[in-house]
Amino acid sequence: ATVITNLLSAIPYIGSDLVQWIWGAFSVDKATLTRFFALHFILPFIITALVLVHLLFLHETGSNNPTGIMSNSDKVPFHPYYTLKDLLGITLVIFILMTLVLFSPDLLGDPDNYNPANPLNTPPHIKPEWYFLFAYAILRSIPNK
Template sequence: LPWGQMSFWGATVITNLLSAIPYVGPTLVEWIWGGFSVDNATLTRFFTFHFLIPFAILGMTMLHLLLLHETGSNNPTGLNSNCDKIQFHPYFSYKDLLGLILMIMCLLTLVLFYPNLLGDPDNFTPANPLITPPHIKPEWYFLFAYAILRSVPNKLGGVLALFMSILVLLLMPML
């Protein structure tokens, strides 16, 4: 993980959101930081987290596919007819393999030939806790969270609104 200005201040802002939790918030923030401020211990913890999460997602995906192929998909019509079914292998597995190869090729092209294309220019400046960048703004994929946090004037209310906006996704299967 790059330890530049934007990374440092992004980690500081995001972890400080947990300080809004009553009673345990400040202790939780210090526990995540591994000290009293964002430092090397924090970077090590974030690197470990970012390294292990893809393996956890891969394991859950494999478990999902195993259970899906053992029990079958949900059939809302209730009809169990084998006349329209086709095998997963080779038809769907080859299609998925082709998609995986194309995505890996695109990712490798981006990483190997254009490594700095998606990086923030301020992140090439080494992290300095004494100088806050004047124009901090979140990346495009965090703008929804930033808008929710900014729409509520209270820090705890903003964190709760953000948490609830993510939890509402759990209701999607029931809607």
């Protein structure tokens, strides 16, 4: 929470106040963890509700044709053809992933995870995972952060 929220401190004039407001204190505290836990718990429900409302509106009005041409040509119905195709695809992907995870769980892991932890010694090679590298690069580009 500290690294990502500290990115907001780069905003001129209000950055540090904004970070303290999000944290709920002068540092990451119990209030911060409670807020982020609540956000991570509620956000999927909000996204699901928005997707369902979008699908409801799409079902009521139909999709928009950007060219404006009404095409009443021969079409393949979405259900059952594309529904079954998508179900087959996701079943295949889940089967491959479960096979990989259950029969070779160490294949996707980091070898450094097997080193015994030492709370008194911080390793010098600490770097974020690949999906946080963009934020880490932005954070490193800001001086004094």
